[in-house]
Amino acid sequence: MNLILLAPEALESDRLARVTDPRRLRHLREVHRARPGDRLTLGIMEGGIGQGELLTLDDHEATFALDALDQPPPPALPVHLVLALPRPRMLARTLEHVTALGVKQITLLHTRRVEKSYWMSPELEPEKIHRHLELGLEQARDTRLPAVTLEKGFRPFLEDRLPGLLAGRRGLLAHPGMAAACPRGIETPTLLLVGPEGGFIPWEVEKLLEAGCEGIHLGPRILRVETAVTALLARLF
Numbered sequence: 001m002n003l004i005l006l007a008p009e010a011l012e013s014d015r016l017a018r019v020t021d022p023r024r025l026r027h028l029r030e031v032h033r034a035r036p037g038d039r040l041t042l043g044i045m046e047g048g049i050g051q052g053e054l055l056t057l058d059d060h061e062a063t064f065a066l067d068a069l070d071q072p073p074p075p076a077l078p079v080h081l082v083l084a085l086p087r088p089r090m091l092a093r094t095l096e097h098v099t100a101l102g103v104k105q106i107t108l109l110h111t112r113r114v115e116k117s118y119w120m121s122p123e124l125e126p127e128k129i130h131r132h133l134e135l136g137l138e139q140a141r142d143t144r145l146p147a148v149t150l151e152k153g154f155r156p157f158l159e160d161r162l163p164g165l166l167a168g169r170r171g172l173l174a175h176p177g178m179a180a181a182c183p184r185g186i187e188t189p190t191l192l193l194v195g196p197e198g199g200f201i202p203w204e205v206e207k208l209l210e211a212g213c214e215g216i217h218l219g220p221r222i223l224r225v226e227t228a229v230t231a232l233l234a235r236l237f
Helices: 022-031 088-101 116-120 126-140 154-166 202-210 225-236
Strands: 004-006 011-013 016-019 039-044 049-057 062-066 079-084 105-109 147-151 170-174 190-194 214-217
Touching: 004 016, 004 022, 004 126, 016 022, 022 049, 022 062, 039 062, 079 225, 088 105, 088 126, 088 225, 105 154, 147 154, 154 202, 170 202, 170 225, 190 225, 202 214
Parallel strands: 004 039, 079 105, 079 190, 105 147, 170 190, 170 214
Antiparallel strands: 011 016, 016 062, 039 049, 049 062
C-alpha cells in the first residue's frame, strides 16, 4: 500500500499530525478506505518514514498519532534525466513514473520536434508538476522530491549547461539506430538524454555526440517516450 505523504506543516507535534489537504483526504477515503484505528505508512516530505494510527477522518481533516518517522526513504538512482518535453498528457505520466523509480534530477528540454505549444501547457505550472511528483513519491514510498528544470532552448542548453552536467557523469544518448545497446546494471553517475516522439533530429544527435555523449539504443522497436524512459531506467540501474 502506498505512502501517506505529509507536509511538514501537518505536524502539530512529534506525535500528532493533522491533514486538511482535500486530495489526501480523498485518497484516504477512496484508495486506502481508511477507518479510525487503522495503522498506515506515513512519511514527511524531505524527511523520514514510519507508521501512524488514524485517529479521526471526516470530509475536512484527518488526524494521526505518530510513531517515530525515522526510517530513510529508498535510495535515489544516480542519474540526471534530460527529457525532450513530451506532450502534456504523456508528461504527467512520465513525471510520476520516473519519480517512482527514484530519479531526483529532471531537465525538460526543447528540441526541434517538440511542439512549441507544449510549453504553454498548464501541466508545466509549478503546482501541477509538484502534484505529479508527489504522486510518484507516494507510489514508491519515497519522501524526497526531484528537482525539475525547464530548458526552452536547445543551443543554450548544449553550449552552456551540458558541459557542466557531463562533468563527473557518463553521458548516454538514447536514440534509435545508435551503434551500442543500452548497458545494464551500471552504478556510475549518469546523464541520460531521451528525445521526443520522432526522436532527435540528426543535427541534434551529432552535436550531443560531439559534446561527449555515447549513443545507445533499446533494440529495433520504436517505443513511446514514457515506455522508453521506464525501460531505459530499469535496464541501466
